[in-house]
Amino acid sequence: MAFVFVALVYALGEVVGTLTKAWVPSVFVTAVLFLVGYWTFFPKEIVSIAGFATPFTSPICIYILITHMGTTISIKELVKQWKIIVICIAGLAGMIGLCMALAATGLVDWNYVVSGLPPLTGGIVAALTMQEAAAAKGLEMAALLAIAMYIFQGFVGYPLTAALLKKEGSNLLKGYRSGEVKLTAAAEEKTAEEPEKKKLIPSVPDKFFTSAFALLKVSLVALLAFYIGSWTGISGAVWALILGIVFTELGFLDRDILHKCGCFNFICFALMLFVFDGLKSATPAMLVQILVPLLIIIVVGVLGMGVLSILVGKVLKVSPFMAFATALTALYGFPPNLILTTEASKALASNDEEYQYLMDTMLPQMIVGGFVTVTITSVIIAGIFTGFLQ
Structure with a gap:
């Protein structure tokens, strides 16, 4: 039930954002609905109850998303x-x-x-x-x-x-x-649009490119960024972005990898x-x-x-x-x-x-x-x- 409610609130925000062509931002509508929910009948831990608790959301999802952002940069x-x-x-x-x-x-x-x-x-x-x-x-x-x-x-x-x-x-x-x-x-x-230039690390055949395989590759780079951040004292988020760009240029990560695997x-x-x-x-x-x-x-x-x-x-x-x-x-x-x-x-x-x-x-x-x-x-x-x- 918690999952249904958070999905409903999120979806309503997106509908309003689409109808208003983003002049009323979806995040604003969703935030207002969450506030109203918290002030009325939502349990304070509704997001965690719905399954979106740490460490899945933070740091895992954050590092994966930042690494992905590096794969989108031309x-x-x-x-x-x-x-x-x-x-x-x-x-x-x-x-x-x-x-x-x-x-x-x-x-x-x-x-x-x-x-x-x-x-x-x-x-x-x-x-x-x-x-x-x-x-x-x-x-x-x-x-x-x-x-x-x-x-x-x-x-x-x-x-x-x-x-x-x-x-x-x-x-x-x-x-x-x-x-x-x-x-x-x-x-x-x-x-x-130019043909993809030859990479140092060749792409795997499409039949082996699954969501799990893509998440494995991007999470390996994210993990490396996390450790480099702890070693250097510079935020791992910064390293995740840099390594996302570098490993995409090398060919280890696919361009726009999370979109490609549907995640x-x-x-x-x-x-x-x-x-x-x-x-x-x-x-x-x-x-x-x-x-x-x-x-x-x-x-x-x-x-x-x-x-x-x-x-x-x-x-x-x-x-x-x-x-x-x-x-x-x-x-x-x-x-x-x-x-x-x-x-x-x-x-x-x-x-x-x-x-x-x-x-x-x-x-x-x-x-x-x-x-x-x-x-x-x-x-x-x-x-x-x-x-x-x-």
Whole structure:
């Protein structure tokens, strides 16, 4: 029965997210439903009763997912979009710098800023990392703020990105409609699908590639990352991401391995339930207490991100709208970056050719932005910031 209830709540959140095209994030709806459940008839341990307890969710699922994230990164596409990478890193630096300056003033509690910043720069992995680190130090409010940041940040990121993409798209269409830009030029910019290059470790035949075999390979790499983290003192999550990339390039791990073996959605389901389990001790009074610091951190962080990403974009000759939009992918990642770009392109284009031109121009930059912020940088930032909690 516990499993049925947590699955029902999760599914309702996804339905609302789909119906609203992610303008109302599914994680927000699900979080609200869990809170209502905890405040009424849900037992506090409903997630554990449903079978999603530690160590399965943490550290096993976390390390497996981070290792998988390394298998999704295309080194070639990252190199091609180097300007976007520089802009996104600059945006994150601006966000961190201004928020840390805020913490130094004492206006917002130091632990609130430290626990809230990594989730603001990325996604679920950063949020879980900071939640666990804060909880381990007995910082209950900071742990709650880390999860709340992950849940609420999209409400700033979605409308702001949508406005920026529409402005960028309008400018692109002016050049396209005036004849300054040719469709063929945009088509040439598309990343061509190339045959898989020869790997040091050859792939196993498809008949032997089962879910169990795929999980064995990815968990071996995750285990190695876990031990290297304990030996070096650098978060194992960071090593899991690095080793995921390295072992994919070597050929030991298959590209996008969890999707290939059909396990990705279930691993994410388990991890998200672990996130919502962190809300079980949250009371209305606690949420009210963290609301103001949460909003201040988001506003100050986004301001710092906007200023630095636009300035660096100007130096690299990238429009301010695209520079800021790609940096903002830190607040939501994939698939909202795809959805927002698609919606903006559909709203602006008057025909299929214009729509394709906008998608070919803006989407690769938005996807790379999400990789750099959510998939790569936020994991590294979270690994570092766990040591800053007091």
